[in-house]
Amino acid sequence: MARLDLTQRLRTDTGAAVLLLSVTLLALLWANSPLSGAYSALWETPVSLEIGDLAFDMDLHHWVNDGLMVLFFFVVGLEVRQELSVGSLRRRSQRLVPLVAGTAGVVVPALIYLAIAGSTAPEGWGAVVGTDTAFLLGVLALVGPRMSNQLRVFLLTLSVVDDFLAVTIIGVVYSEDVRIGPLLIAAACLGALWLLGRMREWRSTPYVLVVVVLWGATMQAGVHPSIAGMLAGLLVPAALTRRADVVRTKNLYRAYWQSPSASVARDVHLGLSRSISVNHRLHEVLNTPVNVVVVPLFALANAGIDLRGGALGEALASSITWGVVGGLVVGKLVGISLGTWAAVKAGLGTLPDGVGPGSVLGGAALSGIGFTVSLLVIGLAFDDESQVQAATVGVLLALVLASLVAWALFRLARVRWGEETADLPTTLDPPVDPRHDHVQGEPDAPHTIVEYLDYECPFCARATGMWRDLRDELDGRVRYVVRHLPLDDVHPHAHLAAVAAEAAHRQGRFWDMHHHLFAHQSRLEAEDLRGYADELGLDVEQFDADLADESLHARVRDHAESARLSGARGTPTFFLDGVRHQGPHDAATLIAAIEELDAAGRTGR
Incomplete structure (x- = not known):
């Protein structure tokens, strides 16, 4: 321990x-x-x-600087690729x-x-x-x-x-006596990494083997290997996990649960690996050894x-x-x-x-x-x-x-200047009001979970289902509140879907429409929404009128503004007793957080 x-x-x-x-x-x-x-x-x-x-004859000092430190620059390259593909450098404005x-x-x-x-x-x-x-x-x-x-x-x-910029300077300015033959091999290795990415190769082994050859060729070429590490990391593809891959892995786990065997266990392992981009997997494996061993050494x-x-x-x-x-x-x-x-x-x-x-x-x-x-x-x-x-x-x-x-x-x-923090707000603003918010559970429950969601967000569909686990486990100690945060830049149908849920609320069927929208995330056009209203037995003419009602559109925008004031920037985002929850948001984690709050209350902390 x-x-x-x-x-x-x-x-x-x-x-x-x-x-x-x-x-x-x-x-x-x-x-x-x-x-x-x-x-x-x-x-x-x-x-x-x-x-x-081939001979690599160096003292221990150079093996550290020119060998192990390549891992450091490779991790830097992986991080740059992540930021460019899915992170803070993805958009021009960012x-x-x-x-x-x-x-x-x-x-x-x-x-x-x-x-x-x-x-x-x-x-x-x-x-x-x-x-x-x-x-x-x-x-x-x-x-x-x-x-x-x-x-x-x-x-x-x-x-x-x-x-x-620093690694580029090191590789260009501080390299001497460049040899053309090994340099061409290094260039071929970079081309191979690019090709592996284009082929969407998800196994990490081919990338690792090419990077090892790239390091050796760079050393023989007389170019400082830091730039090879950086370029190699940049060429390893990074991507967000797709919901379909998560569901596929879940099905593999179900198969293992029903028939535990070595072959099924292998399929589960490969399914897990395939669901996460090779960039993120390599970064996860290398980051701690680099920070705890390579850089201190x-x-x-x-x-x-x-x-x-x-x-x-x-x-x-x-x-x-x-x-x-x-x-x-x-x-x-x-x-x-x-x-x-x-x-x-x-x-x-x-x-x-x-x-x-x-x-x-x-x-x-x-x-x-x-x-x-x-x-x-x-x-x-x-x-x-x-x-x-x-x-x-x-x-x-x-x-x-x-x-x-x-x-x-x-x-x-x-x-x-009063800059107490340099972070997003963490307090729910405004607080929950049962007269305006959509609430499930006991009205006077001691704990409240608020979820900001987007009906087109595939992860919201799964996260939202955790409410049933919380309700069953905590037995009246928690209530669940939904607020809208349509991410218009990536989910073009989410805003109208949120308005549809509010229109259904006017006929007392918010939660029915809520579950129906998540069950049909791939079909959220206006005509689809009208069909769902008909399936639920709503007054379709009234639903159509409410769908065009500016006050309901304004209500959804008010929810989005509430998310901004509360520090929610993506979906799903959860608030536990008015404080933004950070970290995993599965049912087990949220239940443990509530149990911890109860324990703290009992001890007077």
Whole structure:
């Protein structure tokens, strides 16, 4: 149990950041202790791998930087593809602001570095372009607003742009002695990944095998493998889970329940895998090992600089150190803030709901935590040990200073501008009113579940059925309320279907129409709705008149506005006793949440 708790903590943003900071401090202490010779000897250990005529002969330090770190950049590529396909970069209006801000957050730091250290070591400008996402999110959890999920999403989107540009710079600028033959093999591997995606190959094994060959070819070509990892991740397709695939898997489970055997169990396993995109499956498998093993191991191998014998004083007197500090701490803050302001002023998009300008400033300051990408570039850009030391000291100083500046800006935003949170609202607005809301269950039940739904949403159809489980399990302790949130941009028939339910309500048949609409989600045209009214025995002429009644259309729009004020942005969204429920919304989870509330009430908490 203790091991499980530790793993769960390490998977959190704060846990990952604490682990990374702890390993960094360990590397510094080790490199500056009497055992510093062992530290250097460890990373200089030669490790060779020969496959036929191919030979990969590197020391342990390079295996970490050029081998294991490819997994890090591969995960970054997977995340970028997810954001482009199904996430916050899917729509033009959503991606332009972070695109402009992220680009400015790369250009301005590089210019500041060159202004300070360009005459001494211009090749080091790439050390200030990247942001360490793990450190950023961990420090945000420590110094940011009490609730900062929307700001977190905005910063993650920024980091996607930032990482893409940074990895491109590493692959293009810091690659030497390129060999054409292996480069052509690498290009063929990228073509194979694209072809696998076009063929909708759902098994992960072919993608993994091609990526391994791609890494080897890139190494032999003399191109830094970070760009291979990023491009490979970008070519692995991502998609939302389709309801039909979920239903198919459910049927496989039913078959296993009726006849448990090895062959049926295999079918269930394959059905589960097929229902989730290969991108999401690979990301789920690799994300924890990368954050808990690969990145900390990279920090251990690269953060251990020997600062004895006056080396620290030399670093603090170096323009390289202050070029890195200026680029990361000042450049990121100025570049991202100005880029965001310019993009919003130009009408390219808006800030996420709940995120104010003070939170943007604090997040921009946190982006000055370069660390992982910065240390990688330092190892590629500099050959002189004193330059490496100076640049590494700059990265570590920037980590501390960026965190302090962000803390001050978040505090200023809270005190001066009243930005207590950087998230969507979580309280139901307006509260449930039985005179206007559609309620099932005991009127005086101690608990209330409110669902915002869309009649064309396939997941709502299944989630809504959980009410029967709650009613049976909790026996009068909960009531169920429905509110409309038609997602007009993706479900063109949902608004009229909601009006149809309200029209049926005028004849006392809301719940009958409610269930009928979910049972016929693929047929929600006006003529279909009229047919359903006839099947339910409604006065069809009255139903037609009500379907055209502007007051019912306004009622549906009022529900949608209520969803906006309450922080509901998708369907289904649930509120438990007036507070937005976050996480899984299956019946078992909601029952457990209600039982926990009851237990807390009994103990007076």
